[in-house]
Amino acid sequence: MQTNYSTFSKRGLIVSCQALEDEPLHGGDTMRKMAIAAQMSGAIGIRTNGVTDIRFIKEAIDLPVIGLIKRNISGSDIFITPTMDEVKAIVEAGADIVALDVTDREGRLERVIELITYAHHAGVRVMADVSTFEEGVAAEQLGADFIGTTLSGYTPYSRQLKEPDFDLVRQLSKVVHVPVVAEGRIWTPEEAVKALEAGAAYVVVGSAITRPQLIIRRYVEALQMQIS
Numbered sequence: 001m002q003t004n005y006s007t008f009s010k011r012g013l014i015v016s017c018q019a020l021e022d023e024p025l026h027g028g029d030t031m032r033k034m035a036i037a038a039q040m041s042g043a044i045g046i047r048t049n050g051v052t053d054i055r056f057i058k059e060a061i062d063l064p065v066i067g068l069i070k071r072n073i074s075g076s077d078i079f080i081t082p083t084m085d086e087v088k089a090i091v092e093a094g095a096d097i098v099a100l101d102v103t104d105r106e107g108r109l110e111r112v113i114e115l116i117t118y119a120h121h122a123g124v125r126v127m128a129d130v131s132t133f134e135e136g137v138a139a140e141q142l143g144a145d146f147i148g149t150t151l152s153g154y155t156p157y158s159r160q161l162k163e164p165d166f167d168l169v170r171q172l173s174k175v176v177h178v179p180v181v182a183e184g185r186i187w188t189p190e191e192a193v194k195a196l197e198a199g200a201a202y203v204v205v206g207s208a209i210t211r212p213q214l215i216i217r218r219y220v221e222a223l224q225m226q227i228s
């Protein structure tokens with residue numbers, strides 16, 4: 001479907017609709033339904049994993065879609081759109097924005113420019129998933145169009161928080177000139193608001209909306225704490 005970019009002219013919620021093969025909601029049809037629900041309720045964009053899910057979602061709704069491909073490569077810790085193969089597949093599938101790892105690991109910052117350039121030549125924008133302030137600054141210099149705090153807590157050297165990394169959102173928003181996307185461990189509307197207050201242009205919420213098995217576990221654990 002033709003993308004309606006106008007939703008991105010306002011700050012707002014991006015819903016991450018992702019279910020890997022080992023998750024109960026895995027499947028293009030399920031993720032498409034999640035994305036339709038997101039659009040119905042006022043989300044301004046979707047983030048999703050894999051060619052099938054990108055295609056299913058693009059067929060059904062006109063919100064901008066951020067596509068990524070998670071792939072584990074033996075001997076590497078980089079798993080969000082690690083190579084050119086994934087970038088090409090995401091572009092081919094019709095995503096509007098490619099999300100990729102822009103962390104300072106395994107010489108990634110020297111190599112990732114090639115992936116960014118490819119996406120730009122294909123008319124697709126790039127969201128850099130970073131884990132630290134320094135990586136966010138580097139990502140802007142490398143030409144990223146959006147900078148997401150996605151990987152804070154997921155690299156060994158970044159802040160290891162149970163909560164969202166609001167400080168990273170705040171620090172980056174003060175310095176970079178491209179939109180900062182708050183992403184990672186945002187579970188409540190109050191936290192989403194706090195991310196906006198910290199300067200985020202957009203707020204990505206994933207598990208708290210689209211991973212029922214994690215939502216259910218939180219309830220069960222909360223009850224068990226009372227019971228035992």
Ligand SMILES: CC(=O)N[C@H](C=O)[C@@H](O)[C@H](O)[C@H](O)COP(=O)(O)O
Binds near residue numbers: 068150154185204208
């Ligand atoms: C670290 C990693 O692999 N993050 C992935 C990136 O796409 C997804 O599994 C997350 O669900 C997404 O970032 C949204 O975050 P949360 O589900 O916490 O709202």
